[in-house]
Amino acid sequence: MTLSISHYRAEWFADPRAARRDVLAGMVGTFALIPEVIAFSVVAGIDPEVGLFASFVIGIVIAVFGGRPAMISGAAGSVALVAAALVHAHGLPYLLAATLLAGLFQIVFGLMKLDVLMRFVSRSVRTGFVNALAILIFSAQVPQMLGVSWHSYAMIGLGLAIIYLLPKLTAAIPSPLVCVVVLTVVSMLIPMPLRLVGDLGRLPSSLPSLHLSQIPFDLATLRIVAPYALAMAAVGLLESMMTARVVDDLTETTSSKARECTGLGLANVAAGLFGGIAGCGMIGQTVGNVRYGGRGRLSTLVAGVFLLIVMVPLRPWIAQVPVAALVAIMIMVSISTFSWNSLRDLARHPKVSGVVMLATVAVTVGTHDLSAGVAVGVLLSGVFFAFKVTRMMRVTIDYDAASDTRIYTVSGQIFFASAEIFADHFDLRDSAQRVRIDLTDAHLWDITAVGALEEVASTMRRHGISVEIVGLNAASAILVDRHAPLMRERPA
Incomplete structure (x- = not known):
């Protein structure tokens, strides 16, 4: 005082x-x-x-x-x-x-x-x-x-x-x-x-x-x-x-x-x-x-x-x-x-x-x-900031022939402005038997991002592809568990 x-x-x-x-x-x-x-x-x-x-x-x-x-x-x-x-x-x-x-x-x-x-x-x-x-x-x-x-x-x-x-x-x-x-x-x-x-x-x-x-x-x-x-x-x-x-x-x-x-x-x-x-x-x-x-x-x-x-x-x-x-x-x-x-x-x-x-x-x-x-x-x-952050998101694709696994490595911010671009990187009818989505260097910000990830995973699984999601940070995992709890489950 x-x-x-x-x-x-x-x-x-x-x-x-x-x-x-x-x-x-x-x-x-x-x-x-x-x-x-x-x-x-x-x-x-x-x-x-x-x-x-x-x-x-x-x-x-x-x-x-x-x-x-x-x-x-x-x-x-x-x-x-x-x-x-x-x-x-x-x-x-x-x-x-x-x-x-x-x-x-x-x-x-x-x-x-x-x-x-x-x-x-x-x-x-x-x-x-x-x-x-x-x-x-x-x-x-x-x-x-x-x-x-x-x-x-x-x-x-x-x-x-x-x-x-x-x-x-x-x-x-x-x-x-x-x-x-x-x-x-x-x-x-x-x-x-x-x-x-x-x-x-x-x-x-x-x-x-x-x-x-x-x-x-x-x-x-x-x-x-x-x-x-x-x-x-x-x-x-x-x-x-x-x-x-x-x-x-x-x-x-x-x-x-x-x-x-x-x-x-x-x-x-x-x-x-x-x-x-x-x-x-x-x-x-x-x-x-x-x-x-x-x-x-x-x-x-x-x-x-x-x-x-x-x-x-x-x-x-x-x-x-x-x-x-x-x-x-x-x-x-x-x-x-x-x-x-x-x-x-x-x-x-x-x-x-x-x-x-x-x-x-x-x-x-x-x-x-x-x-x-x-x-x-x-x-x-x-708007300009969202556009700039959207352009910073990257998705790299690799293939492991030994396990017939397609690996999608995602980096950057996934939110309402980048969710559609994120989804467009995936081949929903992938020829590989397994797909791994690595989100270690990515962050999911909103339900639009969760929805995009859920749509990608569920569509691939409907076509018989085994989808594994790895690398979710704590905040993103909470968002997924709250709004798409079934998405993280792997098919038998």
């Missing part, structure tokens, strides 16, 4: 220098958070203040109970796409109920340690996920750059210049933060036709308060919200687990994915109680936070708290921030999120890995659904 408390304390305050970096990186994360939360709130059919309040609550709770330090979570991502259908069909009160139920589902998933399912997501799928998200982040900025005056393009260019050139002079203050301040001052001193943050939608004007849903909590309500809640929980966990894995890779550290599941569940329950939409890990903002020095839980907390400070007390000022500043930040986030090495790796890595990565990107970008892209990537990874 002492070690655990010490480790937890280190995640908050490693040293004063790290704490300073966490605070500044968290502030940058807030400015990267605002435009995406507002945009996804519009997608979900709710007021921006609902998403912003939820992001504040989620940020506070996940900083304390989450399993991945330096990870920023908020009300955005594919969760908003799932929520949109519920809001349009039944309204905001049902969304709040679904948010509460989604949080409870996630807590249960975390306690059951279902995070182990992430082990089935290959590196190619994770790379495709990251690249697709970078493309979606950039494409989300395109509407802000259409139908605008040249002043907007000039301000975006100035913002990008500050973001990329300032670090060459000093790294004392994150350049995105300087970008926001400078562009805001310039727009206030030099009047020009620019879109401001205040033009994106209604901003919070008060602190969030406890919000109890007015809908009846009965079976009819449960039937309405449960399917949406389960989908929101699954999509939210998927994005959060992927984001946590990306941070693990960037920081070369490990984290508790099960704790992240329960932490996100608690955060979403709290968001629902305060009238907010469910959220999940936000990879773009998280990558930006890590890139600018965020490593501890303090950066996650600052991102949430600073969001409330910025959006409520400083609401009149933040409303004057030009959208061009936020667009510049998000372009930087998309560029830093994209795995540029993956383009070079397409020529170096196995082709199937490239196909999986590109398919994940294509499906995600095409559907704007991160879960759909990952599902396709995982499915392709499984």
Whole structure:
């Protein structure tokens, strides 16, 4: 327990220098958070203040109970796409109920340690996920750059210049933060036709308060919200687990994915109680936070708290921030999120890995659904892996003239994908009187494999051939005894 408390304390305050970096990186994360939360709130059919309040609550709770330090979570991502259908069909009160139920589902998933399912997501799928998200982040900025005056393009260019050139002079203050301040001052001193943050939608004007849903909590309500809640929980966990894995890779550290599941569940329950939409890990903002020095839980907390400070007390000022500043930040986030090495790796890595990565990107970008892209990537990874293992199975055939015995020596894995190929190697009307099937270097994985072996043995025996099966390992023998006990018996 002492070690655990010490480790937890280190995640908050490693040293004063790290704490300073966490605070500044968290502030940058807030400015990267605002435009995406507002945009996804519009997608979900709710007021921006609902998403912003939820992001504040989620940020506070996940900083304390989450399993991945330096990870920023908020009300955005594919969760908003799932929520949109519920809001349009039944309204905001049902969304709040679904948010509460989604949080409870996630807590249960975390306690059951279902995070182990992430082990089935290959590196190619994770790379495709990251690249697709970078493309979606950039494409989300395109509407802000259409139908605008040249002043907007000039301000975006100035913002990008500050973001990329300032670090060459000093790294004392994150350049995105300087970008926001400078562009805001310039727009206030030099009047020009620019879109401001205040033009994106209604901003919070008060602190969030406890919000109890007015809908009846009965079976009819449960039937309405449960399917949406389960989908929101699954999509939210998927994005959060992927984001946590990306941070693990960037920081070369490990984290508790099960704790992240329960932490996100608690955060979403709290968001629902305060009238907010469910959220999940936000990879773009998280990558930006890590890139600018965020490593501890303090950066996650600052991102949430600073969001409330910025959006409520400083609401009149933040409303004057030009959208061009936020667009510049998000372009930087998309560029830093994209795995540029993956383009070079397409020529170096196995082709199937490239196909999986590109398919994940294509499906995600095409559907704007991160879960759909990952599902396709995982499915392709499984298919390609099964195909590769199937090709590794070998059957060699020898003949012992002295005993008139045909010997089939099998090596490799026999399962649903290779069972038919395995069976095709046998001559079911063999001219030899005896057949020996040596499985010493093989393994039977499922009932399909057992069924194939049983069919081969029984067919040969019907044709008067004596069949002997040898070399079954313990696991394969148990499978055979359970599902085909007569197969191992030899004819008299």
